[in-house]
Each structure stands twice: as structure tokens, then as C-alpha cells.
Amino acid sequence: GESVGLHLPTLSVQEGDNSIINCAYSNSASDYFIWYKQESGKGPQFIIDIRSNMDKRQGQRVTVLLNKTVKHLSLQIAATQPGDSAVYFCAESRSSNTGKLIFGQGTTLQVKP
Amino acid sequence: NAGVTQTPKFRILKIGQSMTLQCTQDMNHNYMYWYRQDPGMGLKLIYYSVGAGITDKGEVPNGYNVSRSTTEDFPLRLELAAPSQTSVYFCASKRLAGGGVVAYEQYFGPGTRLTVT
Numbered sequence: 001g002e003s004v005g006l007h008l009p010t011l012s013v014q015e016g017d018n019s020i021i022n023c024a025y026s027n028s029a030s031d032y033f034i035w036y037k038q039e040s041g042k043g044p045q046f047i048i049d050i051r052s053n054m055d056k057r058q059g060q061r062v063t064v065l066l067n068k069t070v071k072h073l074s075l076q077i078a079a080t081q082p083g084d085s086a087v088y089f090c091a092e093s094r095s096s097n098t099g100k101l102i103f104g105q106g107t108t109l110q111v112k113p
Numbered sequence: 114n115a116g117v118t119q120t121p122k123f124r125i126l127k128i129g130q131s132m133t134l135q136c137t138q139d140m141n142h143n144y145m146y147w148y149r150q151d152p153g154m155g156l157k158l159i160y161y162s163v164g165a166g167i168t169d170k171g172e173v174p175n176g177y178n179v180s181r182s183t184t185e186d187f188p189l190r191l192e193l194a195a196p197s198q199t200s201v202y203f204c205a206s207k208r209l210a211g212g213g214v215v216a217y218e219q220y221f222g223p224g225t226r227l228t229v230t
Binding site: 031032034036041042043044045046049051089091093097098099100101102103104105106 | 117144146148153154155156157158161163169171172203205207210216217218219220221222223224
């Protein structure tokens with residue numbers, strides 16, 4: 001069936017290193033992808049998004065890469081900081097009319113000082 | 114702007130009781146959504162609304178009802194609470210895309226933690 005999933009449940013990195021969080025999706029009809037960060041006890045917070053007609057988009061310390069050939073999405077965080085410790089979710093949208101998102105299970109990022 | 118606000122923050126229900134989770138947004142967003150998040154899992158869509166007076170089912174609507182009488186408010190109703198409805202509930206809103214923008218991000222509230230025993 002269709003799904004959005006993440007390759008690893010937990011990622012542990014050293015402070016200052018770069019982090020890469022991966023996500024696989026199964027529906028080639030998806031036209032919008034988004035990354036959220038969720039800290040403990042809080043709601044998801046928008047990080048960055050990308051449309052299907054792009055393969056890369058950069059924000060402040062974050063980059064999202066989209067590979068439609070293998071249906072793969074990644075989030076790169078540069079110079080990871082302790083404040084980046086959280087659960088990261090990717091989500092895809094298959095209907096721009098409703099804006100409905102389908103979320104993956106999430107990857108926990110642990111930043112070691 | 115307060116953004117998306119949800120009340121209550123926590124609630125414990127007995128099996129069979131009913132309650133309404135409140136959600137309000139002050140950003141004049143057309144779209145609103147209700148999700149549930151079970152421990153260690155991603156979010157699953159319960160119901161959504163593309164505007165006042167219009168609602169539709171999401172992935173997991175059974176046991177829930179919604180209404181959208183105003184742009185600002187999107188309450189979620191649990192009629193007969195069951196232990197399977199123990200979860201954290203998030204409300205979100207989104208502005209209408211247009212002007213060359215295909216989509217905008219959803220803004221989430223802080224969540225309501227519900228326990229049914």
C-alpha cells in the first residue's frame with residue numbers, strides 16, 4: 001500500500017556534525033513534501049517544504065533533497081546543535097485541493113554534546 | 114496572533130463518556146485539520162475542513178465528529194469514549210494556496226493529551 005516512511009527510527013550525532021534524515025515515499029503522484037520538527041510535549045513545527053518540480057531547497061542550516069526517481073526525500077541539518085534534538089517527520093501531499101498530509105513515523109535525532 | 118490554540122491540554126475520560134476538543138485559529142485560514150498521534154507514531158488524519166460549513170473524513174474518522182460553523186473554530190467531538198481513543202490530538206490550519214503557490218504548510222496547535230480508562 002501507499003506509505004510514507006523513514007529509514008531509521010533514531011539518529012545520534014555529535015554536536016557540530018551534519019545530520020541527514022531520510023524518508024521514502026511510495027506514490028509518484030505526490031506533489032508536495034514537507035518536514036516537521038516535534039519537540040517533546042509540543043506540536044509539530046514547520047521546517048522546510050519542497051514541491052515535486054524541484055530537487056533541492058535550502059533554508060537556514062537546513063536543506064531538503066528530493067529524488068523522484070527513487071522516491072526519496074532527505075533533510076540535511078548543518079552544524080547540528082543540541083536544540084535540534086527532536087523527532088523529525090516527513091509528510092507528503094497528494095491533493096493540493098485539500099492539503100491533506102500523510103505523515104511518516106518519525107526519526108528521533110539525538111545530539112551528543 | 115495566537116496561532117492555533119487547543120483546549121483542554123489534558124483530559125481523562127471514563128469509557129462511554131463524551132467530550133469536545135476545542136480548536137481555534139486566528140490566522141483566517143481556510144483549511145483546518147484534526148490529527149491523532151499515538152505513542153512513537155506519526156500523525157493520522159481524523160477529519161478536515163476546507164472552509165466554514167464543509168467537512169470531510171480523513172484516514173481514521175470512526176468514533177469522532179466535527180463541525181465548522183465559523184472560519185476560526187473546528188471542534189472535535191468524541192461521543193462514546195473508548196480506550197482506543199487514548200492519544201494526543203493535534204489541530205492544524207493552513208491558508209488557501211494560490212498566486213502561483215501550490216501549497217502552504219500547516220500550522221499546528223500544542224495538542225490535547227487524552228486518556229480513556
